[in-house]
Amino acid sequence: xxxxxxxxxxxxxxxxxxxxxxxxxxxxxxIAAALADRFTIHLYNRRGRADAPPRTEPxxxxxxxxxxATVLRQTGAxxxxxxxxxxxxxxxxxxxxxxxxxxxxxxxVHVDGLFPTGWVAGARAALRAGDTGRALALTSAGxxxxxxxxRLPLAAQTAICRLFLRTSIGRMMGELLPMTFDExxxxxxxxxxxxKWSGVTAKVLLACGAGGPDYYPKINEALAAVIPDSRTLLVxxxxxxxxxxxxxxxxxxxxxFFAEPA
Numbered sequence: 001x002x003x004x005x006x007x008x009x010x011x012x013x014x015x016x017x018x019x020x021x022x023x024x025x026x027x028x029x030x031i032a033a034a035l036a037d038r039f040t041i042h043l044y045n046r047r048g049r050a051d052a053p054p055r056t057e058p059x060x061x062x063x064x065x066x067x068x069a070t071v072l073r074q075t076g077a078x079x080x081x082x083x084x085x086x087x088x089x090x091x092x093x094x095x096x097x098x099x100x101x102x103x104x105x106x107x108x109v110h111v112d113g114l115f116p117t118g119w120v121a122g123a124r125a126a127l128r129a130g131d132t133g134r135a136l137a138l139t140s141a142g143x144x145x146x147x148x149x150x151r152l153p154l155a156a157q158t159a160i161c162r163l164f165l166r167t168s169i170g171r172m173m174g175e176l177l178p179m180t181f182d183e184x185x186x187x188x189x190x191x192x193x194x195x196k197w198s199g200v201t202a203k204v205l206l207a208c209g210a211g212g213p214d215y216y217p218k219i220n221e222a223l224a225a226v227i228p229d230s231r232t233l234l235v236x237x238x239x240x241x242x243x244x245x246x247x248x249x250x251x252x253x254x255x256x257f258f259a260e261p262a
Contacts, residue, residue, distance in 0.1 A: 004070050005051045007043045010036025014077035020084030022173045022180045024049045030246035042075045059182040065093045083243050084108050085183050094202045103205040105243045110191025111222045114215050117188050132174045133162035146213045194226045204230035205257045209238035
């Protein structure tokens with residue numbers, strides 16, 4: 001079995017961080033640095049990004065789970081942090097892989113129909129038409145339902161996103177939009193009632209930001225009701241990017257969670 005490219009820092013019990021959709025591990029350098037004084041942090045790019053192998057087409061979530069299994073084998077880790085779409089992969093993987101502790105931040109899990117799905121078709125159509133700004137605007141408005149910008153006229157949102165696409169992170173997100181759509185379709189396809197995740201045996205921290213969309217707390221509460229060893233955490237004054245920003249409000253609970261005695 002071929003090893004996966006993994007970027008490692010720190011020392012202590014190993015933790016694998018599974019990044020979200022639309023980005024690479026480059027935006028997780030601060031959280032890795034913040035945790036590296038207590039833990040060995042392993043970051044890896046999911047397929048089709050940066051130094052990762054190419055992705056098999058059509059996209060299959062099972063490939064992401066197999067890659068995580070490879071990284072866990074390489075590193076000896078039994079601890080995982082999953083963010084957004086990476087949280088979905090990590091939670092699905094926890095149903096079958098030897099994950100002992102799992103921290104999820106804003107996990108994009110389609111529990112009981114709670115995750116928004118109506119934006120993908122229009123965003124895909126805009127991208128096929130060559131309008132990446134409009135596609136990104138529809139994506140942002142569809143996911144960031146709490147944001148005042150999502151209530152602006154679509155033309156204004158599109159203009160903002162065209163400016164955003166001139167930044168380095170905007171270019172990255174624009175280039176990765178096709179994969180974002182494929183992964184979103186997989187999230188919707190593999191959704192279900194809460195009972196689907198009742199067999200997860202890992203100790204699970206279900207975190208989300210109080211400043212983010214209102215569906216994440218609902219998703220976490222629904223999952224916590226069926227995952228035996230789980231608890232929720234609402235992080236104050238934090239949005240979807242809180243994990244990337246590595247504020248103490250999220251770093252400290254993560255440190256406590258992974259440092260707890262077995």
